[in-house]
Amino acid sequence: MLISSYNPTALGDVLMMLTGQATNAEQDVEIHGDVAKITRQDNQQLVGVNLFNASNYVEHLIGDGQVFLDDQQVAQVNHALEINGASVQIEADHEPKFVVGAVETLVAHPDSDHLHIAQVDLGNEKLQIVCGAPNIGAGQKVVVARVGAMMPDGKLIWPGKLRGVESFGMICSARELGLPNAPQRHGILVLDAASQAGTAFDFNQDYSAQY
Incomplete structure (x- = not known):
């Protein structure tokens, strides 16, 4: 990382x-x-x-x-x-941190009335992510900020727990991604169904039709 x-x-x-x-x-x-x-x-x-x-x-x-x-x-x-005598080295990291994910399954969080536990396919791996967006659903293509991502507002994504359930990333809204004219309402960005899981999210594309 x-x-x-x-x-x-x-x-x-x-x-x-x-x-x-x-x-x-x-x-x-x-x-x-x-x-x-x-x-x-x-x-x-x-x-x-x-x-x-x-x-x-x-x-x-x-x-x-x-x-x-x-x-x-x-x-x-x-x-x-x-x-400088620091006796450490760093490694390059070219792995995309914002990728398209496919929500395979979605179940209610056992200790919340609004959180859900999603199993998300990223092409070469599957992640469990806890999400509270009201518009999330199984079968959707979404944008996932993986562990190690820095959000446009500077927030870093780390593994964590939400009410006792492990979560390994974040499913993002257009506002959280800093997209132009993003709606301020609560809800994730749902991508076109043809989007391919595991591909890097293109911040330069116009997604306004999907808001």
């Missing part, structure tokens, strides 16, 4: 990279020159790296939020980590 963000206007020349979930865990931070290495105290897992003066190390680094590092940029980051 690699979630990267860069916003020089708000945060300065700092490339922030998340490599794991640190929610509710105590963290250790080690500074090595221009690198801050962040690990969980409980298991020593690397969960984040901040690279300061990032534009001195990484070429073509442009953004005001989430950025997607290509292989060359990841190699440049790893070189920066090495010369």
